[in-house]
Amino acid sequence: AIAIFHCALLIFLRMAAFGKIANRVLNLTPNFRPLQRNFHKFQSAKSVPKNYTKYLVFVSGGLTALICTNYMKTERLDAAFRMRKTEDENLLKKLTSRERRFIKFASVEYRGQLYMTPQDFLDSVVEQEPRPRLKRRILSEQDLQVIKDNTPPLKKGSKMLFRTLRDRGIVSYTEYLFLLSVLTKPISGFRIAFNMFDTDGNHRVEKDEFLVVSKMI
Structure with missing residues (x-):
């Protein structure tokens, strides 16, 4: 909640700074002074409905909260990915x-x-x-x-x-x-193992011969 508040405050300050810069530009340029007067009239107009202002504030706040929530979610996913990567690297170090x-x-x-x-x-x-x-x-x-x-x-x-x-x-x-x-392994080792399986000496390992040796193991 604190992080979302900080994010919303940062966006609000940037929007306020942008409004001040725009006002200074209008003051410095003579051709824009009629536009500036109209802008101030719009700001001070009493005919603007209060419900419209409340609706605008509500929508702006909702968008700000949505942006901040998505930002925090992305940060959590990145942190989880970095943690998983570190765990995988540690696991690989333990393998042969x-x-x-x-x-x-x-x-x-x-x-x-x-x-x-x-x-x-x-x-x-x-x-x-x-x-x-x-x-x-x-x-x-x-x-x-x-x-x-x-x-x-x-x-x-x-x-x-x-x-x-x-x-x-x-x-x-x-x-x-x-x-x-x-x-x-050298072939001599396989010859010894084969002779252990080939109990009848016919140079073939039958199923029964293999089962006998496997049970001994």
Whole structure:
């Protein structure tokens, strides 16, 4: 309320100052003196209805209050935005380097959860910065169904799968960490893990073999 009063007082003083300046200009210019006399006559005229004056004051006060209210609302929104930005920056400082990189390159969102596309993952590995974008794409149930239908079966997989899929797929943070481990760990470690799953030695991991090891873990 105090801020609105100050704002209204400031507008009133500016309007009063403008009236004084206009009166001085009329005094300095001889050609404007008839206009000045008419202006003073209008000011001192007794024929002006009192209701009209009250109505004018009421409308002016309402407009002033509206302007001040909108100004204060804008200030509160700006303060809230600055606070939210500071909180987000503090949260990013607490994240690991891989978490920050995943958030940086993730270009899609589903139910408030961030996801990478196959192309995002490739970019995160070979590029310093993500591709320019205005905002993240929000996925719907229909979008996920289309992605699922376009995903090829295992027998049709290839080494170019990610480059072929591009943006027609999603990668969660857990899957992102797994893919990074595949790229960074030596092949000998994967051979040991595979042999642990392949209990019958047929060089294939069957469903039952996988379930046995998963239960042990």
